[in-house]
Structure formats: structure tokens, C-alpha cells
Amino acid sequence: MKIERLSQDRIRIFLTFDDLLERGIQKDDMWREPPKLHELFLEMMEQAYTELGFDASGPLAVEVLAMPAQGMVIIVTRGKSNNAGDERSREEDELEDDIYDMEVTMEQSDVVMYAFRDFEDVISVSKQLIASRLTESGRLYSYNGRWILAIEPSQVDASKQQAVIALLAEYGEAISVTYAMLEEYGKVIMPEEAVRQVYNHFHF
Incomplete structure (x- = not known):
């Protein structure tokens, strides 16, 4: 899994199919297994916070591009939160909550x-x-x-x-x-x- 910052409020995540298989996700699961994808998203946001300090609180726009030859690209854009000033501790038990308000768009590209x-x-x-x-x-x-x-x-x-x-x-x-x-x-x-x-x- 590779995570890079595109701007202050936007990151890009690249997952190869090996990354997905390690987490028990098949190629077709990207479109039909929401619980597995939810767990994966939580893991990605934890890693983004650890590596880049990207705090995914508040509304998020999530663009998912599936490329059958390479893997999956996910672009996460953070919107403005009403609680922007709140300090949020990231305890493990909090990750089980639905803390993300997401608008997800999914596309597929064979290029x-x-x-x-x-x-x-x-x-x-x-x-x-x-x-x-x-x-x-x-x-x-x-x-x-x-x-x-x-x-x-x-x-x-x-x-x-x-x-x-x-x-x-x-x-x-x-x-x-x-x-x-x-x-x-x-x-x-x-x-x-x-x-x-x-x-x-x-x-x-």
C-alpha cells in the first residue's frame, strides 16, 4: 500500500492486488463486499494518519478507481468539518465506530x-x-x-x-x-x- 499527499486536504492511496489478497479481498470484492472494504478503509485512514498526519474527520469525498491490470487507486478529499477545532484521540476502540461521513464514487478502468x-x-x-x-x-x-x-x-x-x-x-x-x-x-x-x-x- 502506497499513500501520498496531493494537497493539505487530499491524499492518494495505491493498492496492488497483492495488497488486497493479503487482506482477504478478491478483485470482485471491490464492488460487492462493503464490510471488507469498510475494514480496509479504516486501515488506510489509520496509516494515512500515522504516515502523513492526515486526519480523516468530517465529511470525505472518496473516489475509487479500479484498474484490473494494476490494482486500485483511492483518492480521499477532506471537506470542512464543523468540529475542526476538536482534538480527536485515535484509540483502537474508536475505530469501530462509523466516524466517517463519506460520499463514494467508483469507476473502473482497464487502461x-x-x-x-x-x-x-x-x-x-x-x-x-x-x-x-x-x-x-x-x-x-x-x-x-x-x-x-x-x-x-x-x-x-x-x-x-x-x-x-x-x-x-x-x-x-x-x-x-x-x-x-x-x-x-x-x-x-x-x-x-x-x-x-x-x-x-x-x-x-
Whole structure:
């Protein structure tokens, strides 16, 4: 589980499927097992408080984005509380109470996104994808000092999708951002056929 602060009142949490399985949550449970998700949310808020000092009291807007290839991204935004001045001790027994006033929105995205620290890794994975005849598609972004390759599953044969993910994972790491974040805070380098373009420009 990775937690990062986006602003004073907003955090982002990235859970891989291994994180979920460790907690007894299957991929499909994200949509149909509220009690399990409630326990998971309590754990996440405890960790956010411990690591970042993020106090999740008051109204919360919770955006959940499920990405079947990578895991689950949760963005928690804290609203204004009427009791903002109250000091709240975080005893274990308090965590059993329904202390969160949440508005939850859930989305699902099949887009495969991987981040690469060096452009050489983007070149290497593109060569491998082309050589293995897996895909020539994808969008390439620059974001937070890294290169992000986003591939739509609709542009990859279903029988080849796991092979594509396995190759991407060899050179990069799954990243917990959405297209909206990339468009707003990143830079589009190659809007289409990124794998083919990288291969054509750097194949020597």
C-alpha cells in the first residue's frame, strides 16, 4: 500500500492486488463486499494518519478507481468539518465506530499504465513489444520526472494482454494515475502508436 499527499486536504492511496489478497479481498470484492472494504478503509485512514498526519474527520469525498491490470487507486478529499477545532484521540476502540461521513464514487478502468525512470527502458520495452508482436499502440507521457506508457486493452489482443503486462513490469512499475491527472499535470509526448514510434525512432 502506497499513500501520498496531493494537497493539505487530499491524499492518494495505491493498492496492488497483492495488497488486497493479503487482506482477504478478491478483485470482485471491490464492488460487492462493503464490510471488507469498510475494514480496509479504516486501515488506510489509520496509516494515512500515522504516515502523513492526515486526519480523516468530517465529511470525505472518496473516489475509487479500479484498474484490473494494476490494482486500485483511492483518492480521499477532506471537506470542512464543523468540529475542526476538536482534538480527536485515535484509540483502537474508536475505530469501530462509523466516524466517517463519506460520499463514494467508483469507476473502473482497464487502461494499463507503467512508469519508467529512464527513457532507455521505454526504448527497450518498445523493442520487445514489437519483436514479440504484442502491440504497437500506446500513449507516452512525461510526468513527475518519469515516462508513462498507457496502453488501452482494446488495442491489444485479449490473448496477449498478460504478456504485455509482464513485459512492461520487467522494465517499469505500475503507476496509480489517471488520464485526467496526466493530461493536467503531465505532458503528452506521443498521443498514439507510441510503441511503434519509439521503435522507429530508436531502433538501431
